[in-house]
Amino acid sequence: MQQFWQTLVKEFTRTFITDNRWMVFWNGFKNTILITVVAALIGIAIGIVVSVVHYLADSIMHKKKRRSIGDYIVILLDKLLTFYVSVMRGTPLAIQLTIMAFIIMAGFPNKVVVCCVAFGVNSGAYVSEVIRGGINSVDIGQMEAGRSVGLSQIATMRLIILPQAIKNILPALCNEGIAVLKETSIVGLISVVDLTRASDLVRSRTLSPYFPLIAVAIVYYILVAGLSAAVSRLERRMAQSDRH
Amino acid sequence: MIVIKDLHKSFGKLHVLRGINETIKEGERVVLIGASGSGKSTLLRCLNLLEEPDKGSVIFEGTDLTSPDTNLDKTRCHMGMVFQHFNLFPHKTILENITLAPVYHKLQTKEEATQKAMALLERIGLADKANTYPAMLSGGQKQRVAIVRALAMEPKVMLFDEPTSALDPEMVGEVLELIRQLADTGMTMVIVTHEMGFAREVGTRILFMDEGEIKEQNEPQAFFTNPQHPRLKEFLSKVL
Numbered sequence: 454m455q456q457f458w459q460t461l462v463k464e465f466t467r468t469f470i471t472d473n474r475w476m477v478f479w480n481g482f483k484n485t486i487l488i489t490v491v492a493a494l495i496g497i498a499i500g501i502v503v504s505v506v507h508y509l510a511d512s513i514m515h516k517k518k519r520r521s522i523g524d525y526i527v528i529l530l531d532k533l534l535t536f537y538v539s540v541m542r543g544t545p546l547a548i549q550l551t552i553m554a555f556i557i558m559a560g561f562p563n564k565v566v567v568c569c570v571a572f573g574v575n576s577g578a579y580v581s582e583v584i585r586g587g588i589n590s591v592d593i594g595q596m597e598a599g600r601s602v603g604l605s606q607i608a609t610m611r612l613i614i615l616p617q618a619i620k621n622i623l624p625a626l627c628n629e630g631i632a633v634l635k636e637t638s639i640v641g642l643i644s645v646v647d648l649t650r651a652s653d654l655v656r657s658r659t660l661s662p663y664f665p666l667i668a669v670a671i672v673y674y675i676l677v678a679g680l681s682a683a684v685s686r687l688e689r690r691m692a693q694s695d696r697h
Numbered sequence: 698m699i700v701i702k703d704l705h706k707s708f709g710k711l712h713v714l715r716g717i718n719e720t721i722k723e724g725e726r727v728v729l730i731g732a733s734g735s736g737k738s739t740l741l742r743c744l745n746l747l748e749e750p751d752k753g754s755v756i757f758e759g760t761d762l763t764s765p766d767t768n769l770d771k772t773r774c775h776m777g778m779v780f781q782h783f784n785l786f787p788h789k790t791i792l793e794n795i796t797l798a799p800v801y802h803k804l805q806t807k808e809e810a811t812q813k814a815m816a817l818l819e820r821i822g823l824a825d826k827a828n829t830y831p832a833m834l835s836g837g838q839k840q841r842v843a844i845v846r847a848l849a850m851e852p853k854v855m856l857f858d859e860p861t862s863a864l865d866p867e868m869v870g871e872v873l874e875l876i877r878q879l880a881d882t883g884m885t886m887v888i889v890t891h892e893m894g895f896a897r898e899v900g901t902r903i904l905f906m907d908e909g910e911i912k913e914q915n916e917p918q919a920f921f922t923n924p925q926h927p928r929l930k931e932f933l934s935k936v937l
Contacts, residue, residue, distance in 0.1 A: 516749055521765070597747050598784035602798035602850055603774035612797065616788050693830070 481651025495573025500580025587618030777847030837868030
């Protein structure tokens with residue numbers, strides 16, 4: 454038994470203390486968080502734009518008259534964005550990431566930025582589908598009420614529909630955030646050191662798999678659990694208008 | 698004030714409005730009655746172009762609303778609308794529901810709008826609910842707030858789309874009473890309703906719609922006591 458503890462302490466020391474290896478983990482952790490947060494924000498921004506353009510295009514298709522040049526631009530834009538969504542969903546993220554790093558943004562010095570863009574653009578496609586569902590979940594009467602007091606379609610979208618839509622889809626958005634967080638573990642492919650890559654580096658040095666892998670798994674788990682808890686708190690706060 | 702010319706509207710194969718011609722003058726209170734599916738709600742919704750007519754035109758104070766150059770948002774500021782299902786904004790407080798549009802359009806500052814909204818809420822006895830959310834109100838209260846929301850824009854005409862149809866019977870009275878008070882101020886109104894007694898009392902002119910056409914119209918007294926069209930006779934015999 455005593456030998457077990459001794460081994461444990463030795464292994465721990467080798468993994469985290471010797472040569473200040475905890476710094477490797479810490480820097481990896483910072484990159485994981487940075488990429489996740491920036492990618493999620495980019496994703497939400499793209500998602501809102503894609504889903505709103507889709508909504509506008511849809512309503513233009515439904516009306517019979519009043520087709521202006523702007524209408525055609527919106528419809529064309531919607532077609533392009535639909536294609537973008539299908540490409541993002543139809544190809545592996547690892548391929549998208551490497552294409553971004555070695556073709557589209559080849560030579561860009563900061564690979565962390567490349568990761569943020571690649572993950573954000575990918576996430577945007579999924580978020581747009583989630584928000585589209587959220588917009589459809591809001592009663593059509595809300596748009597009519599907004600329009601009836603003279604708000605434009607865009608203004609009604611911004612002030613009336615989207616706030617309700619986002620509230621309805623918070624759990625789904627949270628899932629997307631969790632997915633992005635976990636997907637960032639592939640950034641080692643383009644030599645960015647995140648949490649996962651950090652554990653690989655340390656493992657290849659110490660040749661001992663247990664601590665680096667288990668520790669990293671625990672950190673991911675805590676992050677996801679924290680995110681879930683934060684979102685359910687936010688949900689409760691936003692639900693105050695539902696209370697009777 | 699509102700001129701409707703040869704208005705047609707179809708939903709798919711269903712020809713809902715078949716050539717409506719009508720003029721609504723300032724100060725009139727026009728009540729549309731008819732069976733379900735007769736096109737009365739569609740006609741009302743065409744007046745502020747929530748429903749886009751297939752053919753014909755709606756002219757509001759000289760502006761053709763069906764023309765592509767018309768700024769509909771601006772026109773709609775002058776046409777209040779009250780819906781069957783209230784359609785209050787559930788994520789906004791009662792006060793915000795009322796002040797949102799006037800402040801957005803910069804018709805009033807936030808303080809002015811709040812003051813005005815509170816005065817209106819005071820009038821309908823709901824001032825204490827100003828900072829609560831719509832989910833906490835009864836149906837009748839919601840509809841009265843919805844009426845106040847429309848009034849806050851100081852519209853020239855009010856459109857009511859079956860304002861009491863979604864209410865519990867005991868709440869119908871309070872909503873009708875508010876509309877009645879509004880009628881006394883001389884507001885121009887177009888009302889779609891199934892409440893015949895109310896139509897007779899408040900309306901200055903009653904239109905009977907059937908199969909997408911206005912089959913008969915008259916002032917209330919004659920309309921109800923001396924109907925001419927066989928369809929109207931049949932309809933009244935069922936509902937009165």
